[in-house]
Amino acid sequence: MLNRLDSDLAFVANALKLRAQRQAVLAANLANADTPNYKARDLDFASALRDAMGSGALPLTRT
Numbered sequence: 001m002l003n004r005l006d007s008d009l010a011f012v013a014n015a016l017k018l019r020a021q022r023q024a025v026l027a028a029n030l031a032n033a034d035t036p037n038y039k040a041r042d043l044d045f046a047s048a049l050r051d052a053m054g055s056g057a058l059p060l061t062r063t
Helices: 002-031 045-053
Strands: none
Touching: 002 045
């Protein structure tokens, strides 16, 4: 039970970190909107989260 809770909390922590990173990328896009030749960037949240969690798929358990 405790192991499952640790796993869930790690998932949430990784998701929050990735959301913060994406927010920073989007803020940089806005800050440079008028910069000539600036190429907007983005962070693929789903693939970044899969990479951060390692396995590529999140385990589901029946409750």
